[in-house]
Amino acid sequence: MxxxxxxxxxxxxxxxxxxxxxxxxxxxxxxxxxxxxxxxxxxxxxxxxxxxxxxxxxxxxxxxxxxxxxxxxxxxxxxxxxxxxxxxxxxxxxxxxxxxxxxxxxxxxxxxxxxxRGPTRESEIIVFADVQIDVIKRRVTRGEHRVDLTAKEFALLHLLAKRPGEVLSRSLIASQVWDMNFDSDTNVVDVAVRRLRAKLDDPHMQKLIHTVRGMGYVLEVRS
Missing domain, CATH: 3.40.50.2300 (Response regulator)
Structure with missing residues (x-):
C-alpha cells in the first residue's frame, strides 16, 4: 500500500x-x-x-x-x-x-x-431524467444548459440524486448538508430547496423536486 x-x-x-x-x-x-x-x-x-x-x-x-x-x-x-x-x-x-x-x-x-473501503467509490457522473451531475467537477447540466449552483445547493442536489424516489426528511437533509441538528424553528432547508428549484426546475415544464407534506422532499419524475 x-x-x-x-x-x-x-x-x-x-x-x-x-x-x-x-x-x-x-x-x-x-x-x-x-x-x-x-x-x-x-x-x-x-x-x-x-x-x-x-x-x-x-x-x-x-x-x-x-x-x-x-x-x-x-x-x-x-x-x-x-x-x-x-x-x-x-x-x-x-x-x-x-x-x-x-x-x-x-x-x-x-x-x-x-x-x-477499497478503490471503489461512487460514480463520478449521476444522471437523472435530463439532469447530469458531474460529482468530481461539481458541475450540473439540465438538458443542454448548465446550472450554476452554490456549494450547499450542489450538496443538496447530490444528496437527493443519490437517493432518487426516496423521501428525505428535513432533519436528514440538515445533518447531511449542513452537519447540524434540525431545529423546527429554522427554515434553512426549505430556503435551500426553494433556491435549488428556482435554478433547476423553474425554467422547465417538468418538475423534479417535490414536496411530500409533513415528511420532506423527493427527487422523482411525475407524470
Whole structure:
C-alpha cells in the first residue's frame, strides 16, 4: 500500500513517515502543496494524507485541483476543529479529517479504515431524467444548459440524486448538508430547496423536486 504524505512541518512529517513505514506502508513524503499535487497526479497512491496549511498552495487548493482528475482517497489534517473547515474539506472531496494534535494510533486507525473501503467509490457522473451531475467537477447540466449552483445547493442536489424516489426528511437533509441538528424553528432547508428549484426546475415544464407534506422532499419524475 502506497501513501502520499503532504506535510510541511519537518518534525511532524518525519514522525508520521516513520510511523506509517513501520506499520507496513510505503510512504512518499513531500512538504509543499505543488509537490503534493504533482506526486498525486503522476503516481498511483492508495491514500493521500494531506495537511491543510501548506506553503505555496493550501491543502484546500491541492484537493480541489486533484479532484478534477483523480478520486484517490484523502485524509485531511487540520489544526482547527471548526465545523466550517470540516464541511469545506468534505465538500471539496475529502474522505475523512483529523484534527491536530492527534495520537498516531488514531491516525493509523483512520488510514486503515479508508484503505479497507477499497478503490471503489461512487460514480463520478449521476444522471437523472435530463439532469447530469458531474460529482468530481461539481458541475450540473439540465438538458443542454448548465446550472450554476452554490456549494450547499450542489450538496443538496447530490444528496437527493443519490437517493432518487426516496423521501428525505428535513432533519436528514440538515445533518447531511449542513452537519447540524434540525431545529423546527429554522427554515434553512426549505430556503435551500426553494433556491435549488428556482435554478433547476423553474425554467422547465417538468418538475423534479417535490414536496411530500409533513415528511420532506423527493427527487422523482411525475407524470
Amino acid at each position: 502506497r501513501i502520499l504524505l503532504v506535510e510541511d512541518e519537518p518534525k511532524s512529517g518525519d514522525y508520521l513517515r516513520k510511523g506509517l513505514t513501520e506499520s507496513g506502508f510505503t510512504v512518499d513524503w513531500v512538504q509543499t502543496g505543488p509537490d503534493g499535487l504533482h506526486h498525486a497526479q503522476t503516481s498511483d497512491y492508495n491514500l493521500i494524507v494531506l495537511d491543510v496549511m501548506l506553503p505555496a498552495m493550501s491543502g484546500w487548493d491541492v484537493l480541489q485541483a486533484l479532484r478534477q482528475t483523480h478520486d484517490t482517497p484523502v485524509l485531511f489534517l487540520t489544526a482547527r476543529d471548526e465545523v466550517e473547515d470540516r464541511v469545506k474539506g468534505l465538500e471539496l472531496g475529502a474522505d475523512d479529517y483529523l484534527v491536530k494534535p492527534f495520537a498516531f494510533t488514531e491516525l493509523l486507525a483512520r488510514v486503515r479504515t479508508l484503505l479497507r
